[in-house]
Amino acid sequence: MEQTMFDHQGSPIAYSDDKKTIHLYSGKTVAYIEKGSVYAFGSKHLGTLQRGWLWDNNGHCVFFTETATRTGPPRLVMRAKPVKNVKKLQRARGLKQRKPQTPSKRRTWSQHSGLRFFNL
Numbered sequence: 001m002e003q004t005m006f007d008h009q010g011s012p013i014a015y016s017d018d019k020k021t022i023h024l025y026s027g028k029t030v031a032y033i034e035k036g037s038v039y040a041f042g043s044k045h046l047g048t049l050q051r052g053w054l055w056d057n058n059g060h061c062v063f064f065t066e067t068a069t070r071t072g073p074p075r076l077v078m079r080a081k082p083v084k085n086v087k088k089l090q091r092a093r094g095l096k097q098r099k100p101q102t103p104s105k106r107r108t109w110s111q112h113s114g115l116r117f118f119n120l
Contacts (some may be wrong), residue, residue: 005054005063008113010076013063015084022118027085030118032093043094046117048102054117059103060110062117073107 005014005022014022014030022031022038031038031046038046038054047056052068055061061072068075110117 003052003065003067004078004081005065006075006078007063008061008073008076008109010079011114012079012081013114014118015081021090023084023087024115024118025082025084027088029088029090034096037099039093039096040119041091041093043097044119045097045099053105055105056110056112056117057100057103058110059106060108061106062110062113071105071107073109 002015002017003019004012007013012025014024016022016033020033021029022033023029031040033049036049038049040046045057047054047062051071052065053061053072054063064072064075066078
């Protein structure tokens with residue numbers, strides 16, 4: 001089942017169709033998911049995916065999916081999903097950064113909600 005990741009404004013930013021990799025609608029592969037943690041392909045730990053929410057390393061919400069529970073901030077109406085471009089070749093994974101200590105979850109949005117989360 002595909003998971004679409006919506007930002008703080010309800011805009012679809014990325015998706016995962018295999019629960020292992022995260023793609024932008026442009027076709028670019030930007031991150032991978034391993035044991036609930038989200039990593040950039042350069043190995044940087046970006047955050048944690050739990051209960052339909054993607055939390056940054058400071059405990060703020062970055063994205064929500066259609067299955068997000070009420071554990072995060074209020075969600076806006078989900079906007080229409082754009083057409084997906086063909087996926088580009090997946091980059092090689094680097095040596096994973098050590099997962100930071102899990103912070104308390106907050107009901108606030110991260111300042112990095114959107115493309116900035118992936119350092120784009």
